[in-house]
Amino acid sequence: MGIITFSILLLISTLIAIHINISIYIYFLMLLITIIFFSIYKKKIILIVLILILFNIFSLMRIYKINIKSNEYYHISGKIIGDKIKVNKINNKYISNKIYLSINRELDGESVDLDFICKKIDKFHNILYLQGKMLNVKLHNNYLKEFIKNRIYKFSYVYGENLYGFLLAVFLGDSSELNQDMIKKYRYTGVSHLLVISGLHMSILLFLSLKLFDKLKFNYYSQYLLTLVVLTVYIFITGALTSVLRAYIMIVIYILSMLMYEKVDPLKSLSIAVIINIIINPTSIISVSFILSYLAVLSLLIIYPRIKIGIFKFDFVNQMIFITLSIQLMLAPVFLYNFNLIPFLSFFSNIIVVALGSFLIGVSFILIFIGIFSTNLAIILGFLVDFLLKILNFYVNILSKISFMQIEYKSKIPLLFIMLFYTTIFIIIYKEKIHEKLKIYFNN
DSSP states (O other): OOHHHHHHHHHHHHHHHHHTTOOHHHHHHHHHHHHHHHHHHOOHHHHHHHHHHHHHHHHHTTEEOOOOOTTOEEEEEEEEETTEEEEEEETTEEESSOEEEEOSSOOOSSEEEEEEEEEEEEEETTEEEEEEEEEEEEEEOOHHHHHHHHHHHHHHGGGOHHHHHHHIIIIIOOOTTSOHHHHHHHHHTTOGGGGSOOHHHHHHHHHHHHHHHHHTTOOHHHHHHHHHHHHHHHHHHHTOOHHHHHHHHHHHHHHHHHHTTOOOOHHHHHHHHHHHHHHHOGGGGGSHHHHHHHHHHHHHHHTHHHHHHTOSSOOHHHHHHHHHHHHHHHHHHHHHHHHSEEEOTHHHHHHHHHHHHHHHHHHHHHHHHHHHHOHHHHHHHHHHHHHHHHHHHHHHHHHTTSTTSEEEOOSOOOHHHHHHHHHHHHHHHTHHHHHHHHHHHHHO
């Protein structure tokens, strides 16, 4: 049983376990029965089921079953967002629903642990909003993040709020200073992922770090080890955001493969990243960002290479077109199911804007690195980044005025349609392998 197949089975079984709220005791009973059968028959398939059940038990034990009641006492961990706390854990367990706490006093921190007595529960669009009494409040601050935030402000304030907000968003994952009207335009044109730290940003940081250590004449091993240190520090700076953590896991697997001179298998790396992600936070698999990010990477691994083979002339423009097409094809059903829209003409906006945006992010990272050590030099070089940002925003402004960048579909798409869509893609891509497997099976 390959790691890829196991990761798929783990995804499916964990999703089922979370959605049907299966009792932990039922899982223990299933585990006991499986162990008995394995001891009698010693079949490989039973061993796989055994491992899956163990994984699911581990996951379920770390998920809080939502059953909040008034006048009950809870221990809550969460992130402070304006006048609310976004709840991450209840009683030290992850939650599978979105829950917000209303803050009745100012809290100066990034995250918080507190004891909470619930007084009022409101529900809106499947999101719970709680009000009550907060006790034993413990605030947590990311001092390294605050230091870099202050350094960015010192050299970017000269050019106004747009540059400051952009640098905070792409480097620290803090979108609080971004212009809300501009965010809407980025979303409409289908390029809002540029403003959220993702695999793209981490890949740029990986590339820049390796180039820097190569120019400084470090040997092969030192280059990758120091790059790993840089990326690990960056994880702590951003507060280990979920999107950053996903990309970090995949890059760590890549770096370890390079250090051990192993051939990198991207599909296996992606599968290992999925498994580690589920172990860290089982509820992450039901978040749209988790689905979108992993499907985007998967599209580059299984769809794009097959399109690439069929193209005679493959220059940079063609490459950008077919990378974008591969991603859009894979993500379209998810957008349709969750947001009732399909990115249509935004396909074209991605070709120009993402290329420029990627370059801008790379230059921004260099600027921030310089700004940490020299404010004056960063102010001088900030002119280039601000100029590039104005060009990017100019393009986004123009594109946002074009109709049909996104097509809205008001009816709810059945989940069965989504499953059939991805099954069809899988069969088309792997039809030769499936045919070979079936041939062997029926011949036997």
